[in-house]
Amino acid sequence: MSELITQRSLTRSWRRHLPLSSLLGCVIVLFTLVAAFFPHWITSYNPLAFDFRAILKGPSLQHWFGTDNFGRDIFARVIYAYQVDLQIAFFTTLFPMIFGTLAGLLVGYFGGIADVLFQRIVDAVITFPLLVLVIAIVAILGPGLNSMYIAVGIIYWVFYARLIAGEVSVQKRLDYVAAGKVMGYSPLRIIFRHVLPNVITTTLVYWMTDMALAILLGSSLGYLGLGAQPPAAEWGVLIAAGKNFMDTAWWITIFPGIAIVVTGLGFSLLGDLIADWLRPGHR
Template identity: 80%
Template sequence: MSTALPRTRSVWKLSVRRLPLPLAIGGLILLASLVAACFPGLIAPYNPLAFDYHAILKPPSWAHLFGTDNFGRDIFSRVIHAYRVDLQIALFTTLFPMLFGTLVGLFVGYYGGLAETLFHRVVDAVVTFPLLVLVIAIVAILGPGLNSMYIAVGIIYWVFYARLVAGEVAVQRRLDYVAAGQVMGYSHLRILLRHVLPNVITVALVYWMTDMALSILLGSSLGYLGLGAQPPTAEWGVLIAAGKNFMDTAWWITIFPGLAIVLTGLGFSLLGEALAEWLRPASH
């Protein structure tokens, strides 16, 4: 007991020294994003859907920090309220693919054989087409809206998690601890869930962080095309689409939602980088 605690502290200090900047910046960005998503009414000074015909296309000022749109709606308030929608998109479009894809990859990578062959055929079929085109096609069939987008992404994106995890499991199953578990009479399910899964889940978690950044971009793209969130919902892609015709006279309508997308995506990317560094085995 007396020797374990100092070693734990030394590992903690080493880890903190190895990733202060990505972890700090990414954590602060996502913490601010979560606060905005959970408590938009405490930050936004105006109703994001309220029209004000006396303040149409006003440039940024103290009264309207990000200016107003062609209906007099406060852009700052709409950007803040959009955090809830876009973070919901980031979570709902990635959670199912991550969980389902990890389970599929776990079993495919461990058992191999016919299941692995069939799985690779599915992967080949999916990666043959551009992902955005596939998502747009499915959403067009189901009808525009967030629920259709969640279904479309869930149908496709689990393949990438499964492929990533299956590759890691294929390496792990050749290691000694798997053979030792089989010799000791452990069931395959116990070996998979209690021994193999903890050694491969980290790659899925790191990929998940990056994927959430890409999902925000995907959700905004579909919102811009009219296939994701629908007006007058405050969503970054919808806001950018609403301001595309006013770029010469009211640039703030599109610039500030775009900056929110970039900043939030940067937060997820930095956190994923920090997580990857944190979980990487020490070389010493």
């Protein structure tokens, strides 16, 4: 009887700490990682191989998601696209996260002229639609993933910096910062050894959510021909290639679109889980 009670208590605790939505997010992200690093475990088809005997075939047991106008297996192309889109999600957000966090720490702690200049940069960036700015920079640099990484890095670090600067401006008024100053600690030691651990949670949660937006951005630029370039297997490229066949071969566009939505949902749910785990007072 005691074992049964203990098992029920563990089950209730597990459900309380890991709700169904969070579990779903973990499963989606885990599948994303497996598909990105080991796509050959999931499909045996070559995503770039033409098969002119299977042009525009609908979903079947042989081709689960059908084929495109070159006979390429859509399921294989969707699975191999996880490599490109996860790369986009990671590298698009990594530099803005790191540089924006560092800038936000320094601006939030020291304030003064640095804060005034930073606010002017923020005003200049948020005045224009972000997608328009990214498209303009990519158009100048030329289509491709590297251009997209540079364009997003130039703009998106501002949002991380603004977020962290606001958190630091609150933290620097607390007693532990004053105690560090009294003990003679240098500003950099106070910032990186004491303030940073108290604000990094916000960055991690925002980064996880931003990865979902980065996937959507990368797919949008791929659709416009400014991101990944054909014949690469990338969801935006796949959707762009299938837009002319919506009436006769809807599967070319629909399945990559579903992959974008599901993957973005997974990262968003995982971000919520991380926020819950890192929240002060979590049990």
